[in-house]
Amino acid sequence: MKTLWMFALVGIAGAWVGCGDDDDARTDSGIDAAVGPIPCEENEDCDTYCNFGTFTCCVPADPPYEICGDMIDQNCSGYDASCGDQDRDGVQACRPGEDPTSGTCDCDDERADVRPAAPEVCDGIDNNCNGRIDESAECCEGCASLGASWNRADVCTLAGECDCSTAEGVGPCPEGQQCCAVGCVDVRSDVLNCGFCGAPCTASSDRCVAGECRCGDGDSCELNFECEAGVCVE
Ligand SMILES: [Ca+2]
Ligand SMILES: [Ca+2]
Ligand SMILES: [Ca+2]
Ligand SMILES: [Ca+2]
Secondary structure (H helix, E strand, O other): OHHHHHHHHHHHHHHHHOOOOOOOOOOOOOOOOOOOOOOHHHOOOOEEEEEOOEEEEEOOOOOOOOOOOOOOOOOOOOOOOOOOOOOOOOOOEOOOOOOOOOOOOEOOOOOOOOOOOOOOOOOOOOOOOOOOOOOEHHHOHHHHHHHHHHHHOOEEOOOOOEEOHHHOOOOOOOOOOEEEOOEEEOOOOOOOOOOOOOOOOOOOOOEEEOOEEEEOOEEOOOOOOEEEOOEEEO
16 A cells, blocks of 8 residues: 555656656756656656656756655655655755755755755755855865965855855955954964864963963963963962
């Protein structure tokens, strides 16, 4: 009984969106009138997949984010994705009515390396579900000139220019500063970002010198001591 139900589900999904792309453009929604499965050689403008022994055509939505449980095969995988957290990355699949680029749901629930806030790596897909592909600084040609100080920026603008997203409009951070969550920061002297972005000194220190937390002129205080006005007190 379960097998029959799956057959019906996949068949409906394939027939609904899979075929009949009447404008022959891959950039449209891919959701056209149902005409039923057609042989793949009759339509070169589609991805093909095998549906119970027959090749059928599918034009992926643009962008091809899959919405679970809506009986539409947006990403041309051959089926409508199930809801839940199928890739077990801790983020639920995007449901009907949810925006896959809103950062609230998993825009590809079949890949654990794709979810909101995932690292955007240079692989031709949108890893962090923000609607942009390979927009990180490491994939941005405009950031190539930064060389070893690549962390002065974190993103490509839509115009392809290198930028620090938390200090928008200034381009890469000035030399000697890093692009952190709070903007451009000198991690050699900032007590809230000492040595690394988001690495604050604790109460055992009162300053950041050359990227290391210090108390006055000495090292940071031992356990159970706190730094007050440059002196360790118990
Ligand atoms: Ca779907
Ligand atoms: Ca997931
Ligand atoms: Ca992205
Ligand atoms: Ca990517």
